Amino acid sequence: MxxxxxxxxxxxxxxxxxxxxxxxxxxxxxxxVTITPDWTEALSRDALILPGVGSFGAxxxxxxxxxxxxxxxxxxxxxxxxxxxxxxxxxxxSEEGEGRGIGLLPGQVRRIRARVVPQxxxxxxxxxxxxxxxxxxxxxxxxxxxxxxxxxxxxVSAETSRGMTGDESGSGPDVxxxxxxxxxxxxxxxxxxVSAxxxxxxxxxxxxxxxCEATDPxxxxxxxxxxxxxxxxxxxxxxxxxxxxxxxxxxxxxxxxLRNFLSEVTR
Amino acid sequence: MLRPRVIVxxxxxxxRVVKGTNFRGLRDVGDxxxxxxxxxxxxxxEIVFLDISASHxxxxxxxxxxxRTARVLFIPLTVGGGVRTEHDMNALLRAGADKVSVxxxxxNDPDMLTRSAALFGRQCVVASLDAARVEAGTPLGEGPxxxxxxxxxxxxxxxxxxxxxxxxxxxxxxRCAELGAGEILLTSMDRDGVRTGYDLALTRAVSDAVDVPVxxxxxxxxxxxxxxxxxxxxxxxxLVAGILHDGLTTVEALKAELMGWGIPVRPxxxxxxxxx
Numbered sequence: 001m002x003x004x005x006x007x008x009x010x011x012x013x014x015x016x017x018x019x020x021x022x023x024x025x026x027x028x029x030x031x032x033v034t035i036t037p038d039w040t041e042a043l044s045r046d047a048l049i050l051p052g053v054g055s056f057g058a059x060x061x062x063x064x065x066x067x068x069x070x071x072x073x074x075x076x077x078x079x080x081x082x083x084x085x086x087x088x089x090x091x092x093x094s095e096e097g098e099g100r101g102i103g104l105l106p107g108q109v110r111r112i113r114a115r116v117v118p119q120x121x122x123x124x125x126x127x128x129x130x131x132x133x134x135x136x137x138x139x140x141x142x143x144x145x146x147x148x149x150x151x152x153x154x155x156v157s158a159e160t161s162r163g164m165t166g167d168e169s170g171s172g173p174d175v176x177x178x179x180x181x182x183x184x185x186x187x188x189x190x191x192x193x194v195s196a197x198x199x200x201x202x203x204x205x206x207x208x209x210x211x212c213e214a215t216d217p218x219x220x221x222x223x224x225x226x227x228x229x230x231x232x233x234x235x236x237x238x239x240x241x242x243x244x245x246x247x248x249x250x251x252x253x254x255x256x257x258l259r260n261f262l263s264e265v266t267r
Numbered sequence: 268m269l270r271p272r273v274i275v276x277x278x279x280x281x282x283r284v285v286k287g288t289n290f291r292g293l294r295d296v297g298d299x300x301x302x303x304x305x306x307x308x309x310x311x312x313e314i315v316f317l318d319i320s321a322s323h324x325x326x327x328x329x330x331x332x333x334x335r336t337a338r339v340l341f342i343p344l345t346v347g348g349g350v351r352t353e354h355d356m357n358a359l360l361r362a363g364a365d366k367v368s369v370x371x372x373x374x375n376d377p378d379m380l381t382r383s384a385a386l387f388g389r390q391c392v393v394a395s396l397d398a399a400r401v402e403a404g405t406p407l408g409e410g411p412x413x414x415x416x417x418x419x420x421x422x423x424x425x426x427x428x429x430x431x432x433x434x435x436x437x438x439x440x441x442r443c444a445e446l447g448a449g450e451i452l453l454t455s456m457d458r459d460g461v462r463t464g465y466d467l468a469l470t471r472a473v474s475d476a477v478d479v480p481v482x483x484x485x486x487x488x489x490x491x492x493x494x495x496x497x498x499x500x501x502x503x504x505x506l507v508a509g510i511l512h513d514g515l516t517t518v519e520a521l522k523a524e525l526m527g528w529g530i531p532v533r534p535x536x537x538x539x540x541x542x543x
Contacts, residue, residue: 016387020337020363053360055388085388118390118449120480121503122270122312122533203270203533205343207365207390209449226269249343249365251307252536 007046007265008032012039012086014062017053022083022248029259039066043073047265052084052246056109056210057097059085064099071102079265080240081258084208087235087242091212105237106215114227118209125233125245127201127222132234132241134260136202136253202253204233204245211244239264270533271497272312272504273518273525274482275511277302279316279348282328286512293319296512300335306511307342309518310535314340315368315452315506318348319427330362337363347395347452351375353383360387368393368452371425374432377446384447392450394443397424398436398469399456407433421469428456437472444477451477452506455485460509462488470500482506490516490524497530 009031011019023033026049036042048070063070074080074090082090089101094109101109112119127133201222211231214220222234224244235242241261247254277284277299284302285293296302303314316336318329326349333346346359347368356367373380373394383392398421406413407422414433416422421436440451453473455466465483474481480503483496487507496505510516519535526532 016357017360017391018337018363018365020334021341021365024338025341053388053391055385058386116478116480116503118479119269120390120450121272124268124270206269207343207449209389246343248341251341255341 005266006030006032007262008034009047009049009262009265010042010045011035011049011051012042012062013037014051014054014059016055016058017051019051019053022049022051025248025255025258026262028255029262031262031265037062039069043070043078047079047081047261048073050080050082050086050089052082052086054085055097056085056088056094057099059089060094060097060099060101063089063102067100067102071104074102074104074240075238077239079261081261082240082242083248084206084244084246087244088210088212090235090237090240090242091214094210096210104240105212105219105235105242107213107219109210109212111209112211112226112231113229116227119206119226121206122203122250123206123224123226123245125201125204125222125224127234130221130234130236131264132236132243132257132260133202133222134263135256136260202250202257204243204247204254205249206245207249208244212242268531269503270312271502271525271530272482273310273493273521273532274313274315274345274504274506275303275306275311275518276315276317276484276506276508277512278319278508279329279332280319281322281325282332284512285319286509299332300339302512303336303344304339306518307340310522310533311342311518312504312533313343313345315345315347316364317368318346320348330358333359333362333364345393345452347393351379353379353386356383356387356391360391366391366393366450368395369448370395370397373443373446373448374423374425374434377442380443380446380448382447384449389447389449392448393452394440394448394450395452395454396436396440396443396473397428397454397456398422398466399424399428399431400469401431405431407431421472424456428454428459436469437476440473440481441476444479448479450480450482452482453484453502454506458486459484461486462510464488464492465496465500465502465505467495467500470496470502474501474503480504490521493521494525494528494530 088109090104091107093100219235220232221236224233247257284296286296343365345366346364350369351372403418405416423434423439465486470483482504483502484506493505496502
């Protein structure tokens, strides 16, 4: 649909955690937000947001008996954004707790392999061209950074190929492989300021002990590195997206991502 | 790569940000909501509110302050002070905190860390340690029967640092992480407000002992102290307060210096017109 009316999204409430920032972030992006613990209502608006607060076990209990209904709604095209735990719920199940997830995306959730867990803090996200990341490729922040030389931003043009259909992947070694695998801490002697540490993606806030292992690698649309591994920072299937980081805690870049999602909802 | 974090701490009392040295001599430095938003714009990676209200009314004011802050802040907010139970924690999380720090509550009832982690996820649970160096034989607690420190070392304190406990700091940090804390906020009572740098030996000892992130706190006076907290202390994050509130420097200036030394902190974002 091409309506210009603000999208009315639902924020599912598992009963724990902070939903204020996410609700405000979505409102800042132009949405009307309803917070609800009721699945029927949650699936009845323009989009469903699965927030990233609480434990997997508690969320799965809230999902019990409704997983199939939710999956069918998403498969039928209801736009969805799952955040952190909400992204993990899109998969089949998790090491973290009993019970099954929504099963929209094949794969399992497992503990991240690193000495220090949880992963807590801002990490670089290597993005591939997807409308979710529009405006976030060239620099570390959401808006045009002054002096953001195009030097290492060959992906900007790619992102203008919007309206991507299903999965556009197929094409060889995907974009992420081209990007610098994590910036080099030590040696940027010449430019100690902003441009020195931007990579070809965004920097986003994480607070997670678990990650999603997607069976279908083509569902992964962004990657991050932590500890010994490279993990799915964001996934997509159809009109459902999942992000392992917290856009509502990622300052301007995160707000931009929420706005991008809302643009897709009204597309 | 995961960026070393610069966290700004605001001491909050009855809905106002206050500032003092060694937990004494408080003065008003502003509105917590405004200051938190300003520090986000300056490039702070997180905000911590430490509530030092003594009264019940002050605690109610805190929830309201957290709510107002969550509406305008789009970086993580940790809130601590006076948290006794998982119900206290839930109230703060529902009000808009992303993480809650616990000190005395965990000493009195260590299992509350485990219960909270199960309910909210361990990434929400921050164990706050106030460590001070004591000599062998120092009483650790109140009254004539208080145990005495068997040897010199860092011991955990409660009640804003006023009351010693028999908990050796490094062992207690390890225990908190095992019980369910997802992060350790480690404050050196000896360095707090002194601005001569973090207690690097303490920070290193705790960082090496636990497998959760450690925030170094107490003693930041200049950018090189932050750098040393990361490189020598092994901290995942550093806490800064007084030098910012006094206007001696800004988060942006601190980060610029850190980047000059090759510390890959998150760059300060350009101005953000879209924040509501």
